[in-house]
Amino acid sequence: MFLQAVHHIAVICADYQRSKAFYTDVLGLRIIREIYRDERDSWKLDLALGDQYVIELFSFPDPPPRASRPEACGLRHLAFAVNDIAAAVQELHHKGVPTETIRIDPYTGKRFTFFTDPDGLPLELYEI
Structure with missing residues (x-):
């Protein structure tokens, strides 16, 4: 395969x-x-x-609710690549979507943050 x-x-x-x-x-x-x-x-x-x-x-x-956030067994989150995380976060906030604080991945040095869809599914923005 x-x-x-x-x-x-x-x-x-x-x-x-x-x-x-x-x-x-x-x-x-x-x-x-x-x-x-x-x-x-x-x-x-x-x-x-x-x-x-x-x-x-x-x-x-x-449908049954998600077991927990995001450490339940199974899919943890979906990550979307963005060029400018600050601009993407600002756009989400403008549309009424709260996000976590932007963090830096200690291994890659890249910036990322999390937010959720309407059902609480964790989504990530990852700056490339």
């Missing part, structure tokens, strides 16, 4: 319209395709960052 790249990341949300607005209006991901699956009472939204397909956003009736 030879892995080429990460194809996509699937996220299940509690409130589809709220999460759709967050990922598109706040984070600026582009909608590729939106499908309602009647047999599952579920929406599936395919989102792209630039030209790369990255996130599948799903809704399901009554």
Whole structure:
């Protein structure tokens, strides 16, 4: 097996319209395709960052809450690369999204911070 790249990341949300607005209006991901699956009472939204397909956003009736933040077993967080972390944080704050204080990775010297999506999924901005 030879892995080429990460194809996509699937996220299940509690409130589809709220999460759709967050990922598109706040984070600026582009909608590729939106499908309602009647047999599952579920929406599936395919989102792209630039030209790369990255996130599948799903809704399901009554999904269980995330176990804890972010040290539960499983996916810890999603990280997005940014060129200017201060500008990105300022834009998030302007859109009403709080962030943690910008920190510096002691091993790489790069700046990063965390924030959450509407369901509390930890998201990271990492300055490249």
